[in-house]
Each structure stands twice: as structure tokens, then as C-alpha cells.
Amino acid sequence: MLEGLQIERATTKKVKPEESKLGFGNYYTDHMFIMNYEEGKGWFNPRVIPYQPIVLDPAAKVFHYGQTIFEGLKAYRTKDGRVLLFRPEKNFLRMNRSNERLSVPELDPNKAVEALKQLIQVDQDWIPSEEGNSLYIRPYVIATQAQLGVAPSTEYMFIIIMSPVGAYYPEGVNPVKIYVESDYVRSVKGGVGEAKTAGNYAAGLKAQELAKDKGYTQVLWLDGVHRKYIEEVGSMNVFFKIGGVIHTPALSGSILDGITRNSIIHLLRHWGYEVEERAIEIGELYEASKQGKLEEAFGTGTAAVISPIGELNWQDEVLVINNGKTGELSQKLYDTLTGIQKGELEDPFGWMVQAAVFDSQLAK
């Protein structure tokens, strides 16, 4: 157990929602984790408390200057009664890289994983059990000092909340239509595109709304300098299978270093695929398609794991990929990664971390 951790249990528990009606990010568990930071004192007072509102001075820096970092990961309930986390240490290592970029103090990643495990144990009856459902975990840091000077905050809160979520694909993996964005830019090298910070997501909403109005699910972001190199799709990393080789944008400084991205690359190389991390021009895809070489395209992220791309629209030129169907490799990657996450397939890379064993199992 995390040293100094206080646990205050909720005296009344919420009524749990029906598993078939979860959706994403609509319900929260009975507890949350909080820890405070003060300059000169460091992080202190780690505690699991009943889920409750955050009370902040109206001058708290998070409202004004956006010093806030978040992470996203999932806990899965296995059929044999364990709770598994997928590479959680990677999330907290990335959180520290984001923190560094935004002048937010670093956390101890091991202690953060310990805190998360404790929270999961307290709220383990919230982890859904139906196929495809999981517990989405949202760790985040906010700047809380009540001071309006444009300077890093001297006070922060680190918080973890958890939300039971439904299957991303209740009716099976399904390709999406993507609009290639030519006007708006998500990020640029030298900016904060590598950091998982709130401002990147606010910046992307407008293009996302316009794409939806045109009948597309999401946008494909191009780089801010040349306006032709592919960066991300929505808030996911993106991969292309061209002539049997897998291509994905290199981590050039404006792209999120996705944990699913990293895992997919591992898995593909493990299977013997050649994976090229490089600058990919949008025009290349159209060329490859004409030559019959563009075989599959998919986004990768924690929420969807794999999101196949069935169609691209770049300046009104429509490109249909794999007849708009989920590709064989996309499906295999999805099945394998979700199989490992649910503890149903072998975990050759030691990715899964056990967070809890259900009481009923312990009692055996």
C-alpha cells in the first residue's frame, strides 16, 4: 500500500448504471484519489475519498492559464476474477513528460500506479463484466494557485477519477469516414502537441465539428508547417499498410507518443512486419491507392484500441480504403491487443499489471 495513503470510504454508495447503457464518460465510481502539491513541500496528503466536487478559488490558474495534464487508461475484469491494467507505468511516465513541457512538477510514477491500484481495489465492484466493457481511468493534474500572474502555479492537485464505460464497438469493429483537415492545425513542432494537455483538445474541437457537419466522423490532421505531412487522426495515432509494409508518422515533436501506438508497433514487429516511422505525405496515400498498394488504414488509441479508416476526403477527393471494410490486419491487431488486455491471450511482453483480485476469488 502507498505510504501515508488515507482511505475514507463513502458511507452511501451510488446506484450502479445498467451495463448496457454505460456509453463513455457518463458515470463515475464511488471514490476518487487526490494528492496536493505545494512549492517547497512537494506532493503530500495522498488520499482516497468519496467522489465529490472540486472546490477552487475563481482565480485558480487552471481556469486562466491552462496548466493541466491528463492521462487515460483502462482496467479490465478478467473471466477468472482479476483486474488488469495495460502498461500503466507508461501513462505516468508520459504524464511526467507532459508535466515537464507545461512547467508542472513531476510525480513518482511508481507511487502513482500504487495509488491507482488502491483506488481500483476500493471501487472494484464498479468494473464492468460484460464483453467489451471496461473501467476508464482518468488521472489528471490541475494548477490551483489563486494568482493571476502568467507564471507556473506554486500549487497543484493530482486527481484520479474512474468511469465504467461500454464497448467501443458494440456491434463489431467498424470503419469510419475521415475528413483531411486543410485549414485548422492541431499542433506544430516547438508547441505542445507531444504533451497530453487540455489545450490541444480544445484546439481540435472546431475542425471536428465541421467534419461532423460534412458527414465525417473525425479529421486527419496535417502538419502545421508544410500542411501535407500526416500527424494524427482525431485524438488517435494513425497507421497505414502499404504494399505489405506498415507506415506511421514518426514522433516529430507535434504528435502524441501513444501507448497503443507503441504497443501496435511492438506487436507488428514481433509478427515480422516491417514498420516504418517516418514523415508521410497525404498525397502518397492517393498515389499508393491508385497503384493498388494502400491496403489498410487505422487509428490507434486507448478508447477504441484500433479504429479502421474506410474513407478519406482530402479536398473533396474521396479515397476508399479496403472497400470501406475492416482490414484483416486491423482486425487481428484489435483481437490480439484486446485479448491481451482482457487476460484471454498470452501476454508475451509483460504488459499487463494486476491491480486487484476480486474478493470472491480471494475467498476461494
Place this chain on the structure above:
Amino acid sequence: MLEGLQIERATTKKVKPEESKLGFGNYYTDHMFIMNYEEGKGWFNPRVIPYQPIVLDPAAKVFHYGQTIFEGLKAYRTKDGRVLLFRPEKNFLRMNRSNERLSVPELDPNKAVEALKQLIQVDQDWIPSEEGNSLYIRPYVIATQAQLGVAPSTEYMFIIIMSPVGAYYPEGVNPVKIYVESDYVRSVKGGVGEAKTAGNYAAGLKAQELAKDKGYTQVLWLDGVHRKYIEEVGSMNVFFKIGGVIHTPALSGSILDGITRNSIIHLLRHWGYEVEERAIEIGELYEASKQGKLEEAFGTGTAAVISPIGELNWQDEVLVINNGKTGELSQKLYDTLTGIQKGELEDPFGWMVQAAVFDSQLAK
């Protein structure tokens, strides 16, 4: 008075700080303004209430996806007992442009100015009277819906808080040393650099810290595409006097449309100066300096009004401007604009808006 406005007065008042010890953004008045927004309902429940904490669900979108917009302006107490605001309608018009970019619902600018006037009248005894001091006003919008999907919030709060602040230059206008930033980028065309949103400020903190470590007050930002065109200085717009002509970066899409910037351009043209809004290469300044033509440089913003630049460091090449002294034109601009703001000089453009008349005056 704003229709439907409720006013709840504080039953106990705070002890006011000494005017000589105000600083910037450290103290807040006894009251604040709040108004709520819900999709389908619009903005509702405008109210002046005692200054108090904001209570939000831990899943509120502002913490996660950064949908937040702010403004900054000042109220000045005149010697004859009036309270003046400087072009307040411009702030709320800009807030709406920022809102549009971040998918935040628009406000009625006239009603916002009315709400602000009401708040000022309730807290008018907080407006400092010593030379150079003023009441800094911070209107802002935050996304409050407790939902973790990456989509615009369906709920918001519009809040105004106010802080009595000390003189920016207690010992007279003073030039600063500026580091020209070559690695980090503030914004890029297609991004959110034009919007006054929290994320832009968080993104700038790192470079600011590094510049301070090197002995510089702030950074000069270059564009994210060519890395040579001047954008802003710290969080201010920037002007250069070269061979008698005034040059300032054009509003290219990544620069804030500063209200002080706009006012300075008005004033300069009114005085007969030629003002060029264009793309300015950093190298030009060094060339102009060699030819003895770089006469003055200064930042413009609400807090400082005019901030003369005495020295630039671009890749370790140091450029001293006007012998590191405040230029004649910089001083004249500062004296004129602050004179108009304090109601001591004629207001030829009708910029000042009366927010209140002190009770003692009304009683006369």
C-alpha cells in the same frame, strides 16, 4: 441595470490590502459575477454574489479538454471621482471571437459590459486611488459539463472577478531585456493563437522560465512555420520604430488582436506616423540596427500598456536598442494612453466608458 440580474451582497467584507503592497493578481474584491449556460436554454441566472469558490464535478470539461476563454481589462479611478473602463466592448467582442474558435457559445457583449458595470458599482470601494494603481478585471468562461467525451461542453459558466493591482512601473517606465526564442513556438496559423484561451499561456511558460534563467525578462516569439517572422513578445504585441516608421506584425492568424495594439496604431496614425502592419523578419531588426535605423522597440498590452525593449538576444547575438533606454515615442505613447485611461487627458476617440460615479460624488 442588466435585466434579471440578482445582487447578493456580502455580509462581511474583507480587509483591504495596503495600496503600496498590491502587486498583480494577489487580492480579489468582495464580489464576483456569474452567469450559467445550458444547451437549449442559453445563458441564464446572471448574478452578483459574494466572492466564493467555484464548485465543479471532477469530470468538468475545463479540467480535461481546456475549453476556457478569458479577457483582461482595467477600471481606473479618476481624480474627479468617476470610474472609467477602457474600450470594454472590444474585450467582449474579442471574447466572442475566441469563443467561436473554441466552440464555446457566444455572449451578448452589451449585456456583459452592463454586468461588469454593476459588479464595479457594488465593489467600487475596491478601486485603488494611488497613482498608477487600478482595478484589474478578469472575465472568463469555463466548460462545466461533467462528461469525458472529446466534444464541446453543453454547460458553461461566465464569471467576472476583479483584483486591485499596483502600478506596473512604480519607478517609471523601464526597458526590459528580451530573449528571441528559437526552439519553442507559441502558436501557428490554423491553431488557436488568435484566441485568448488558457492553453496558449500554458504553452508559453517553459520558454519564459528558460529565458528568465538566462537573465531575460521575456521571450520574443517567432512564427512556427519559417521560424523567422516576429509574432509577440511574452504575452504582448510588439512594435518597432525603424527610420521614423512604425512596424508591427500583421494579424496573420497566430497573433492576438490586442486592444492596446489597436489603440496604439490609432494613436500613432492620429499623430501622423506611418504604421506598417506586415511580416517582420527578426534579421531585419539586426540589419536596421547596423544602419542606425532601429530607433525604438516596445511591447503593448493591458497590464503594462507600453513595455520598452532595451535589448534583444537572438542566438547569442545581442542587440541594444536606444542605448537600453526608454525611447521618446514609447514614453509619449505610455503617457498619452495612461493619461486617457485615467481621465486626465482628452479622449479624442471616445474610448473611455464610465462605469460608476463614486457615492461621495453622487451625494454632492
